[in-house]
Amino acid sequence: MAVRRQPTLRDVAAAAGVAVSTASRALTRPGRVNANTADRVVAVAKELGYIPSASARALLSGRTATVALVLPDVTNPFFFGLVRGTGARLRESGYVQVLADTEESAEVELDTLRKLRGQVDGAVLAASRLSDEQIGAAAADLALVVVNRTIPGTPGVLLDTAGGMVQALEHLASSGHTRVAYASGPATSWSDRRRREALEPAAVRLGVELVVLGPYAPLRASGAQAADAATDAGVTAVIAFNDLLAFGVLERLDARGIAVPERMSVIGCDDIFGADLVRPALTTVASPVEQAGRMAADLLLARLEGGRSGDEDGDGFDEPAVSARDAAFPVMLPTRLIVRSSTGAAG
Amino acid sequence: MAVRRQPTLRDVAAAAGVAVSTASRALTRPGRVNANTADRVVAVAKELGYIPSASARALLSGRTATVALVLPDVTNPFFFGLVRGTGARLRESGYVQVLADTEESAEVELDTLRKLRGQVDGAVLAASRLSDEQIGAAAADLALVVVNRTIPGTPGVLLDTAGGMVQALEHLASSGHTRVAYASGPATSWSDRRRREALEPAAVRLGVELVVLGPYAPLRASGAQAADAATDAGVTAVIAFNDLLAFGVLERLDARGIAVPERMSVIGCDDIFGADLVRPALTTVASPVEQAGRMAADLLLARLEGGRSGDEDGDGFDEPAVSARDAAFPVMLPTRLIVRSSTGAAG
DNA sequence: CTGAAAGCGCTAACAA
DNA sequence: TTGTTAGCGCTTTCAG
Numbered sequence: 001m002a003v004r005r006q007p008t009l010r011d012v013a014a015a016a017g018v019a020v021s022t023a024s025r026a027l028t029r030p031g032r033v034n035a036n037t038a039d040r041v042v043a044v045a046k047e048l049g050y051i052p053s054a055s056a057r058a059l060l061s062g063r064t065a066t067v068a069l070v071l072p073d074v075t076n077p078f079f080f081g082l083v084r085g086t087g088a089r090l091r092e093s094g095y096v097q098v099l100a101d102t103e104e105s106a107e108v109e110l111d112t113l114r115k116l117r118g119q120v121d122g123a124v125l126a127a128s129r130l131s132d133e134q135i136g137a138a139a140a141d142l143a144l145v146v147v148n149r150t151i152p153g154t155p156g157v158l159l160d161t162a163g164g165m166v167q168a169l170e171h172l173a174s175s176g177h178t179r180v181a182y183a184s185g186p187a188t189s190w191s192d193r194r195r196r197e198a199l200e201p202a203a204v205r206l207g208v209e210l211v212v213l214g215p216y217a218p219l220r221a222s223g224a225q226a227a228d229a230a231t232d233a234g235v236t237a238v239i240a241f242n243d244l245l246a247f248g249v250l251e252r253l254d255a256r257g258i259a260v261p262e263r264m265s266v267i268g269c270d271d272i273f274g275a276d277l278v279r280p281a282l283t284t285v286a287s288p289v290e291q292a293g294r295m296a297a298d299l300l301l302a303r304l305e306g307g308r309s310g311d312e313d314g315d316g317f318d319e320p321a322v323s324a325r326d327a328a329f330p331v332m333l334p335t336r337l338i339v340r341s342s343t344g345a346a347g
Numbered sequence: 348m349a350v351r352r353q354p355t356l357r358d359v360a361a362a363a364g365v366a367v368s369t370a371s372r373a374l375t376r377p378g379r380v381n382a383n384t385a386d387r388v389v390a391v392a393k394e395l396g397y398i399p400s401a402s403a404r405a406l407l408s409g410r411t412a413t414v415a416l417v418l419p420d421v422t423n424p425f426f427f428g429l430v431r432g433t434g435a436r437l438r439e440s441g442y443v444q445v446l447a448d449t450e451e452s453a454e455v456e457l458d459t460l461r462k463l464r465g466q467v468d469g470a471v472l473a474a475s476r477l478s479d480e481q482i483g484a485a486a487a488d489l490a491l492v493v494v495n496r497t498i499p500g501t502p503g504v505l506l507d508t509a510g511g512m513v514q515a516l517e518h519l520a521s522s523g524h525t526r527v528a529y530a531s532g533p534a535t536s537w538s539d540r541r542r543r544e545a546l547e548p549a550a551v552r553l554g555v556e557l558v559v560l561g562p563y564a565p566l567r568a569s570g571a572q573a574a575d576a577a578t579d580a581g582v583t584a585v586i587a588f589n590d591l592l593a594f595g596v597l598e599r600l601d602a603r604g605i606a607v608p609e610r611m612s613v614i615g616c617d618d619i620f621g622a623d624l625v626r627p628a629l630t631t632v633a634s635p636v637e638q639a640g641r642m643a644a645d646l647l648l649a650r651l652e653g654g655r656s657g658d659e660d661g662d663g664f665d666e667p668a669v670s671a672r673d674a675a676f677p678v679m680l681p682t683r684l685i686v687r688s689s690t691g692a693a694g
Numbered sequence: 695c696t697g698a699a700a701g702c703g704c705t706a707a708c709a710a
Numbered sequence: 711t712t713g714t715t716a717g718c719g720c721t722t723t724c725a726g
Contacts, residue, residue: 006465006488008719019697024721034695049488054466055411056719058402059702066445074434075427077620084422087448096466098413098445101434118353119401119443141353141396247624273424277594279626355703366713371705381711403703406718 007048016044027052066096067300068116068123070109074101077272078242078289079126082147085293086124093301095121106130113138121304124296125149129188145300146330147292149190155299156330157292161191161269162198164285164335168239168267169199171283171337173206176346177237177265183226183249184214185241192241199239211235216245223248227256236264236346243268243275243284250278250342261344271338281340288333295331354395363391374399413443414647415463415470417456421448424619425589425636426473429494432640433471440648442468453477460485468651471643472496476535492647493677494639496537502646503677504639508538508616509545511632511682515586515614516546518630518684520553523693524584524612530573530596531561532588539588546586558582563592570595574603583611583693590615590622590631597625597689608691618685628687635680642678 013023018037025033026041033041044050058064069086071079083099090097098120102109106129116123122143128135135151138144146156165182172180182199185192196212203210213229216222218241227249230238240246246268253260260266260280268275271286360370365384372380373388380388391397405411416433418426434444445467449456453476463470469490475482482498485491493503512529519527529546532539543559550557560576563569565588574596577585587593593615600607607613607627615622618633 009721010719020719021698021721022696025696028721032695037695051461051465053406053719055402055405056702057721059400059406059704059718060720060722062702064402075431077424080422083446084448087421087446091448096445096447096462098443099430099434100443101431101438114398115443118398274621274624277621277625356705357703367703368705368714369712372712375705379711384711400703403718404705406702406720407704407706409718 006053007050009050009052012041012045012048012050015048016041063121063304064119065094066098066120067297067304068098068100068112068120070100070102070112070116070123070125070128072102072104072109072127072129074099076244077274078270080273081289082124082126082293082296085290085295086297087293089294089297089301093297093305095301102129104129106134110134110138113142117141122300124293124300126296127191143300143303145296145303147296150330155303157296157299158330158332159191159287159289159292160332160335161285161287162194164269164287164337165195165239166198166202167335167337168283168285169202169206169208169210171339171343172237172239172265172267172346173208175265175344177208177235178346179209179211179233179235181211181213181230181233181235181238183216183230183238183240183245184212185216185218185245187215189218189241195241213238214241216241218242218245220244220248220251223250224252227252230264231256231258237267237343238264239267239269241269243270243272243282246282246284246342247274247278250280250282260342261347263347265343265346267337267343275338276340278342280342283340283343284338285335286338287335292333295333299331353400354397356397356399359388359392359395359397362395363388410468410651411466412441413445413467414644414651415445415447415459415467417447417449417459417463417470417472417475419449419451419456419474419476421446423591424621425617427620428636429471429473429640429643432637432642433644434640436641436644436648440644440652442648449476451476453481457481457485460489464488469647471640471647473643474538490647490650492643492650494643497677502650504643504646505677505679506538506634506636506639507679507682508632508634509541511616511634511684512542512586513545513549514682514684515630515632516549516553516555516557518686518690519584519586519612519614519693520555522612522691524555524582525693526556526558526580526582527584527586528558528560528577528580528582530563530577530585530587530592531559532563532565532592534562536565536588542588560585561588563588565589565592567591567595567598570597571599574599574605577611578603578605584614584690585611586614586616588616590617590619590629593629593631593689594621594625597627597629607689608694610694612690612693614684614690622685623687625689627689630687630690631685632682633685634682639680642680646678 013020023041026038030038067090087097100112124145126147139154211233216226268282268284271284275282275284356367360367370388373385377385414437437444447459471492473494486501558580563573570592615629615631618631622629622631
């Protein structure tokens, strides 16, 4: 209950009958001290439950062993993999991860970044709402790695959802669809622009008419609008900006008695929790988000620790070693289409 | 790119032509300094982009303005509300929230708590895997608030899921079910024990035969086992430990061609994301998790800041003011049954 | 191999 | 009102 005072290095030194500096050495580099002395100090430290003060270390070294993950919305399922991926890697390397929710607001994000400066050694910025210039400026004060964004000079990890969307279109084309809608996401979304730019030529190549609908907020609630716009547009398939939006589309179509996939095929993006739970199960573009998180963390650690190389851990085939040298070039991770029952032959 | 050196208070003082202490005062309590001087210092600080060093402050004050949220699994949707609730409250009060994932392991949890000591001012411990004694011991070193746990002397917030389960049983009884299964959760789960203790007398009172199945891991993957055990037991309804397990039950029943709710009713717990998305939509016990998070944060802040009272924010009816004095008594939050289409009259 | 002392950036006495 | 000084806990010269 009452939190008791922590023993300091001085307490340990006194109890072990040595000077603080000796105690410090014994604890941090046992090599440079008499083995017996070192053992004694370590034993005493353990007995006293000594834990070095992170603040004192940070004050001295200027490094906090803390990294922030900055997200627009912690509760968006899309980010779970990222949280887990960065968290795992950072923990392995002895870093603490702090989570910052910017509430989808550029202002909050800017403010957060400002506060973070000095509190953390670096930050992973995911789905930033800031402009390239703002991010660039922030990168001058804080080691930054961006996810799904390309900022010249700032390392980043990209998820190739645009490529996945093209796969989705190919899948539809091969099932006989000739008129397909893309329900687009936020106008400010960098990913959304890239996807449209990839879908348009692909549609031409495949002989498919592409109708761009939206923009829509990437939420379930916007799905009804998107579904209605799709039926109005006379398409036989909709590719949605993300799964949340696709869920809403499915709901609306169901409510209107429009059979999926018989009369309308639906494809989402992200393969979030629930995509295989809805009925019909959602065909969607899956990204290796957790791997992206690990890579982002590696990129950041490489910069912080100056040239440490990314260690492969077996699950990440295709996971290139990361060095400080590479860090300036964004890494692109492949995505893939997962076909479930929400897509079928053209109605 | 290259992170430049941060200006210190000394730089500010020098640029403003005053002593560091004056600069410090000007920045922290403008009242105790000549207005002109203060203005000048503030202006210079702003111009230089001065940000006080959190480490130095922490070293001096012993407080870090950081609070940890310790969870067994960050990616379990049940905890999202908690993350958001504690995060919101803490941010409001100027605290930074750090997230610690203990990977469902008591060892990792213990280790995490040990490391956290000194790094944070306090921690919210949710669904701890530790024994009462271990938590008690940890509370001697770190201000702690527990969620869904009662530890004598440690403040806590409880979600009355046991009460919700009784509501579920009443719902089933009133629909004519006379033989009902409870698919139980982890043997070490405190919540699970409370629920069984509440369900048994309720079953007697309602004239329902209660069959306890399990224990099962609270995961979708365990649902198949639970579903099979339920049909073997000849019940017409299953109440599952949580929604994840219930999803698995639904899947298995669907695969076996057993109609829900016609031949088997299914009820979950937590109302996680996806519960209303599955078909049939899941009847479940919803808890005010976000509110629980806010209250847990309030409880912790009250201890940290010594007697600050919880502020009501309009959305939390039933949200009592929290004072340091109350903190030793766990607060119990009511839950409610959300009836969807996975339950119906007894088959 | 070990000890004494300086100093990281800041705040809080204590003087002036 | 302002400046000077000490010291938070630690690591790191620099002597011994």
